[in-house]
Amino acid sequence: MHIVLTPYDPDWPSLFNRESELIRQTLSPQSAVIEHIGSTSIPGLAAKPVIDILLGLPSFDLAPRAVERMVAAGFTYLPDYEKGMPFRRLFIREEEGKRISNVHTVEVDTPFWIRHLAFRDHLRNNPEVRNAYQQLKLDLASREWDSVNDYAQAKTDFIRGIEAGLLS
Numbered sequence: 001m002h003i004v005l006t007p008y009d010p011d012w013p014s015l016f017n018r019e020s021e022l023i024r025q026t027l028s029p030q031s032a033v034i035e036h037i038g039s040t041s042i043p044g045l046a047a048k049p050v051i052d053i054l055l056g057l058p059s060f061d062l063a064p065r066a067v068e069r070m071v072a073a074g075f076t077y078l079p080d081y082e083k084g085m086p087f088r089r090l091f092i093r094e095e096e097g098k099r100i101s102n103v104h105t106v107e108v109d110t111p112f113w114i115r116h117l118a119f120r121d122h123l124r125n126n127p128e129v130r131n132a133y134q135q136l137k138l139d140l141a142s143r144e145w146d147s148v149n150d151y152a153q154a155k156t157d158f159i160r161g162i163e164a165g166l167l168s
Contacts, residue, residue: 001144001145001146001147001148001151002141002144002145003048003140003141003145003148003151004048004141005046005047005048005137005138005141006046006047006048006049007046008042008043008044008045008046008047009040009049012036012040012041012047012049012051013036013041015040015051015100015101016036016040016041016051016053019051019053019093019100019101019103020034020036020053022073022093023053023055023070023073023103025073026069026070026072026073026075027066027069027070030057030062030065030066031058032055032056032057032058032066033055033056033108034053034054034055034056035053035054035056035116035117035120036051036052036053036054036120037052037053037054037104037116037117037120038050038051038052038102038120039052039137040052041120041124042120042123042124042130043124044127044130044134045123045130045133045134046134046137046138047137048148050099050100050101050102051100051101051102052101052102052104053101053102053103053104054104054106054113054116054117055103055104055105055106056105056106056107056108056109056113057105057106057107057108058107058108059107060087060106060107063089063105066089066105067089070091070103070105071091074093075091075092075093075103076091076092076093076094077089077090077091078090078091078092085112087106087107087110087112088104088105088106088112089105089106090102090103090104090105091103091105104116114167115163115166115167118163118166118167119159119162119163119166122162122166129162132158133155133158136155136158137155140154140155
């Protein structure tokens, strides 16, 4: 499998806003915090053109109801990923066979929540780190992979190294 990265697209924040509004309407009246994460949330960073969304629930006890509502709104629920991350519910949304978004649903202020926002904010505020991450991504994308998960795993050491410095 070949990973296709595209240059930063200034429309990505608008796509996030559209997805965020759909999620907000879907979960209303539940209160949830919705954050744009991943490479599409970092101005200037090349990325796979899929919007990553961090959906924060005030309590993970609300997850079953969120799953029900998200599926009813057209999101695809991927329960297989719960084996490795039982604290997260993962959804995707597609239009015309093209993936639009990944929605990572967790409880607010848990380690998953904190580290994803810290990494995003660090890359937004540190162009030299963003550029190093982009070069790693470009190098990795030039290789063949068995799956997109293998590509994602190959970035883990870099990401964890940054997170360790931020969260220590």
